[in-house]
Amino acid sequence: DGGITQSPKYLFRKEGQNVTLSCEQNLNHDAMYWYRQDPGQGLRLIYYSQIVNDFQKGDIAEGYSVSREKKESFPLTVTSAQKNPTAFYLCASSSGVGFNQPQHFGDGTRLSIL
Amino acid sequence: AQSVAQPEDQVNVAEGNPLTVKCTYSVSGNPYLFWYVQYPNRGLQFLLKYITGDNLVKGSYGFEAEFNKSQTSFHLKKPSALVSDSALYFCAVVNTGFQKLVFGTGTRLLVSP
Numbered sequence: 001d002g003g004i005t006q007s008p009k010y011l012f013r014k015e016g017q018n019v020t021l022s023c024e025q026n027l028n029h030d031a032m033y034w035y036r037q038d039p040g041q042g043l044r045l046i047y048y049s050q051i052v053n054d055f056q057k058g059d060i061a062e063g064y065s066v067s068r069e070k071k072e073s074f075p076l077t078v079t080s081a082q083k084n085p086t087a088f089y090l091c092a093s094s095s096g097v098g099f100n101q102p103q104h105f106g107d108g109t110r111l112s113i114l
Numbered sequence: 115a116q117s118v119a120q121p122e123d124q125v126n127v128a129e130g131n132p133l134t135v136k137c138t139y140s141v142s143g144n145p146y147l148f149w150y151v152q153y154p155n156r157g158l159q160f161l162l163k164y165i166t167g168d169n170l171v172k173g174s175y176g177f178e179a180e181f182n183k184s185q186t187s188f189h190l191k192k193p194s195a196l197v198s199d200s201a202l203y204f205c206a207v208v209n210t211g212f213q214k215l216v217f218g219t220g221t222r223l224l225v226s227p
Binding site: 004006040041042043045090092098099100102103104105106107108110 | 118123146148155156157158159160163165204206208213214215216217218219220
């Protein structure tokens with residue numbers, strides 16, 4: 001079945017440590033997105049990519065980095081500069097460029113600080 | 115700047131009764147509007163979208179949404195609620211030019227047996 005796979009499901013970060021969240025899709029979608037979800041808030045866009053080897057900052061990119069070396073993969077690194085990383089992270093993809101297409105979501109990675 | 119408001123944190127309804135989850139939006143130009151559903155510890159699932167045309171949009175799992183331009187609303191409805199509909203529902207809007215998708219803060223729907 002086609003879909004988006006996020007791993008790991010749970011992740012713990014120590015102080016000063018960088019961690020990388022994996023996102024893989026087999027939907028052949030051009031665009032991929034990373035969102036952060038905090039309780040009582042809507043989803044906030046961290047980064048997005050509409051084509052391989054290109055990506056754009058979203059609303060809350062500080063303390064995060066991404067790469068898009070392959071169409072299927074869009075990993076997110078939470079760096080030590082992100083002082084409040086505890087959240088639920090969601091990866092999504094959509095066909096075509098632009099935000100007017102429905103997005104397909106993975107099941108998320110829950111990141112906590114040790 | 116575009117924005118979405120979901121005025122109710124939680125909606126309670128008895129199984130078999132109709133349900134409405136409210137959403138209002140603010141955007142320049144013609145909006146693209148979406149509803150998504152999220153079950154616990156899962157990602158969001160697309161329910162339906164409004165682009166243009168009929169003001170009543172039908173989506174997945176028996177849900178529909180009514181677009182009202184004069185009231186800038188896009189309320190989600192279902193004629194008969196199921197316990198399995200209990201979840202977190204998000205409204206989202208894209209502005210003309212498709213530069214950004216903005217989500218509401220979500221409404222928790224609780225359907226009691």
